[in-house]
Amino acid sequence: xxxxxxxNCEKNFIQKIISEGHRLDGRIYNxxxxxxxxxxxxxxxxxxxxxxxxxxxQVSCEVVQPKQIRPNEGILxxxxxxxxxxxxxxxxxxxxxxxVYLNRLLEKCYKDSKCIDLxxxxxxxxxxxxxxxxxxxxxxxxxxxxxxxxxxxxASLAHFKRPDVTRSGDSVIIHTLSEKDPxxxxxxxxxxxxxxxxxxxxxxxxxxxxxxxxxxxxxSEEGSTGGLLVVGMNQYKELCVLNLSGAAIxxxxxxxxxxxxxxxxxxxxxxxxxxxxxxxxxLRQKRVKINFADIITTDHIQTLCKKDLSICLKNFKINDVKxxxxxxxxxxxxxxxxxxxxxATKTNVAEIKSKExxxxxxxxxxxxxxx
Amino acid sequence: xxxxxGDVVLPGDYCEEITVxxxxxxxxxxxxxxxELDRVYVTKAGVLKKRNPCTYWVDSYQKxxxxxxxxxxxxxxxxxxxxxxxxxxxxxxxxxxxxxxFEGATKKNRPEVQIGDIVYAKMLVAxxxxxxxxxxxxxHGKKGRLGVLSDGFLFxxxxxLVRKILNPxxxxxxxxxxxxxxxxxxxxxxxxxxxxxxxxxxxxxxxxILGAEYQSDEEIKVICSNIASILAGHIS
Numbered sequence: 001x002x003x004x005x006x007x008n009c010e011k012n013f014i015q016k017i018i019s020e021g022h023r024l025d026g027r028i029y030n031x032x033x034x035x036x037x038x039x040x041x042x043x044x045x046x047x048x049x050x051x052x053x054x055x056x057x058q059v060s061c062e063v064v065q066p067k068q069i070r071p072n073e074g075i076l077x078x079x080x081x082x083x084x085x086x087x088x089x090x091x092x093x094x095x096x097x098x099x100v101y102l103n104r105l106l107e108k109c110y111k112d113s114k115c116i117d118l119x120x121x122x123x124x125x126x127x128x129x130x131x132x133x134x135x136x137x138x139x140x141x142x143x144x145x146x147x148x149x150x151x152x153x154x155a156s157l158a159h160f161k162r163p164d165v166t167r168s169g170d171s172v173i174i175h176t177l178s179e180k181d182p183x184x185x186x187x188x189x190x191x192x193x194x195x196x197x198x199x200x201x202x203x204x205x206x207x208x209x210x211x212x213x214x215x216x217x218x219x220s221e222e223g224s225t226g227g228l229l230v231v232g233m234n235q236y237k238e239l240c241v242l243n244l245s246g247a248a249i250x251x252x253x254x255x256x257x258x259x260x261x262x263x264x265x266x267x268x269x270x271x272x273x274x275x276x277x278x279x280x281x282x283l284r285q286k287r288v289k290i291n292f293a294d295i296i297t298t299d300h301i302q303t304l305c306k307k308d309l310s311i312c313l314k315n316f317k318i319n320d321v322k323x324x325x326x327x328x329x330x331x332x333x334x335x336x337x338x339x340x341x342x343x344a345t346k347t348n349v350a351e352i353k354s355k356e357x358x359x360x361x362x363x364x365x366x367x368x369x370x371x
Numbered sequence: 372x373x374x375x376x377g378d379v380v381l382p383g384d385y386c387e388e389i390t391v392x393x394x395x396x397x398x399x400x401x402x403x404x405x406x407e408l409d410r411v412y413v414t415k416a417g418v419l420k421k422r423n424p425c426t427y428w429v430d431s432y433q434k435x436x437x438x439x440x441x442x443x444x445x446x447x448x449x450x451x452x453x454x455x456x457x458x459x460x461x462x463x464x465x466x467x468x469x470x471x472x473f474e475g476a477t478k479k480n481r482p483e484v485q486i487g488d489i490v491y492a493k494m495l496v497a498x499x500x501x502x503x504x505x506x507x508x509x510x511h512g513k514k515g516r517l518g519v520l521s522d523g524f525l526f527x528x529x530x531x532l533v534r535k536i537l538n539p540x541x542x543x544x545x546x547x548x549x550x551x552x553x554x555x556x557x558x559x560x561x562x563x564x565x566x567x568x569x570x571x572x573x574x575x576x577x578x579x580i581l582g583a584e585y586q587s588d589e590e591i592k593v594i595c596s597n598i599a600s601i602l603a604g605h606i607s
Contacts, residue, residue, distance in 0.1 A: 005447045005449045005459040006447070006487070007447040007487055007488070007489045007525055008485070008487035008488060008489075009489060009520070009521070009522060009523055009524060009525055009564075010524065010525050010526075011487075012522075013523070013524040013570075013573070016570065017570050017574070020570065022570070022571075022574070024574065026574075026578075088435060088461070309578060309581045309582055310526070310581065311526060311574055311577030311578050311580075311581055312574070312578050312581075313571070313574055313575050313578050313598065313601055313602070
């Protein structure tokens with residue numbers, strides 16, 4: 001992975017606006033970006049988008065021999081892939097620290113918290129068990145991959161159905177989907193990871209964007225004072241994962257506050273996932289064809305058009321602008337002669353020049369004096 | 372597949388119109404087109420465009436920058452290596468910027484550039500086999516508008532947006548300059564540096580620029596006045 005270069009002015013600006021109580025995209029500290037889950041044509045495939053971060057998850061299953069130490073349990077395998085499609089600093093087919101970190105965190109959240117009933121995946125003890133494989137592919141990286149990836153994992157695991165099997169004597173028959181209804185995966189609880197960026201050791205910012213994430217983990221002159229706190233929780237407000245990267249926290253209140261915020265957020269996410277699965281199931285029962293093409297065709301033009309800008313004032317809504325009548329513009333604003341003038345000076349260069357040399361901070365070139 | 376002017380094209384398509392035109396006169400083929408034997412092939416997905424008399428190119432949506440000579444770009448200084456600075460301009464590799472290519476710089480009088488600073492520079496060498504090279508002076512040795520940019524804020528956007536706002540017919544800067552004072556530098560590599568008197572004004576500026584991407588000229592004017600009224604506190 002190539003290094004990510006962050007300029008001083010970005011760092012200072014983000015640090016300053018965060019300390020003043022604002023965020024670059026107009027959210028408040030505790031506000032998350034828009035979550036969207038859409039399912040594909042097959043069981044266990046989904047695209048989850050969190051703002052501009054997009055992740056594709058696909059669950060697949062195969063029959064394998066169980067591990068020696070756990071002869072009656074199925075296997076869950078999680079694989080995370082980040083390609084150059086996500087962001088230019090990543091290289092193809094190469095493991096980076098980030099992929100390993102994501103992989104480990106998801107394993108902790110879903111394997112070690114024992115949310116999946118692995119024993120139900122057993123077909124023949126010591127011989128045949130189902131092995132579930134979750135493939136996570138990052139389509140676009142705009143910060144908070146952990147939260148998005150964990151929602152994608154949960155949504156695809158909860159949606160996944162494996163083929164039914166019947167045993168007759170020694171032989172095992174795996175039925176196709178048309179022969180017998182597939183069986184859903186049993187989830188005891190629904191854990192989800194949420195991320196908080198910590199700025200100057202006491203400000204908690206939930207769902208950090210890419211730039212907020214890189215600023216809070218980067219080192220400043222006086223040493224790093226920020227970090228990323230990952231809290232994994234299920235819908236019963238039980239803690240599953242706690243992970244801190246970056247500077248050490250010397251104030252326990254930060255963690256308490258994060259856990260308090262996370263519990264509400266996790267509950268909402270799990271409800272969202274569950275309701276999406278119910279609606280998806282209903283549609284499938286009516287034999288409506290569902291696939292990823294729906295994401296594009298339902299809002300055809302909007303696929304390119306960003307609804308959320310990465311830099312945004314608190315009250316700005318792009319949709320309001322369109323509805324507003326042109327006549328509403330106050331006339332004195334239009335007729336008022338401008339103090340400044342945009343002049344094309346060279347190729348690719350436009351410059352704003354003061355007409356009457358009113359403001360001192362704009363560079364005045366000699367050509368503009370006759371105005 | 373055969374394509375004609377104005378079509379949405381995909382890599383691998385070819386255009387016979389260009390070949391035919393090339394037999395009579397000199398043809399300039401721009402980005403996204405490549406001549407292979409006696410055909411002109413499309414190498415990018417986008418819209419095939421033509422400007423009279425004989426200039427053809429593919430207009431595509433792009434976020435990754437490919438250095439090209441003569442363009443003004445904004446880069447981040449990432450390394451000081453001997454007598455050059457390495458500058459990240461968003462290309463496949465970093466670009467080199469000699470410390471002598473600043474105004475008034477000599478071997479004794481080194482320019483003050485720190486790692487992490489951003490520079491507005493011109494692409495001097497951009498070849499596919501070589502490291503790109505930047506300069507911060509024009510051919511007269513004057514800095515003009517190039518050099519280190521201090522304070523403010525740097526953000527990334529698509530390459531199309533930069534071209535759009537730098538287009539002389541785009542009303543964005545025209546309408547924004549009436550509202551509040553600001554400074555900006557737009558690099559053709561999809562980076563825009565902005566600076567205004569306050570944080571809020573800087574954010575408002577970035578908001579207006581990013582919001583203009585998919586809007587028509589009329590809508591851009593409305594957005595600008597809308598943002599100005601939010602800034603002034605008329606709409607809460």
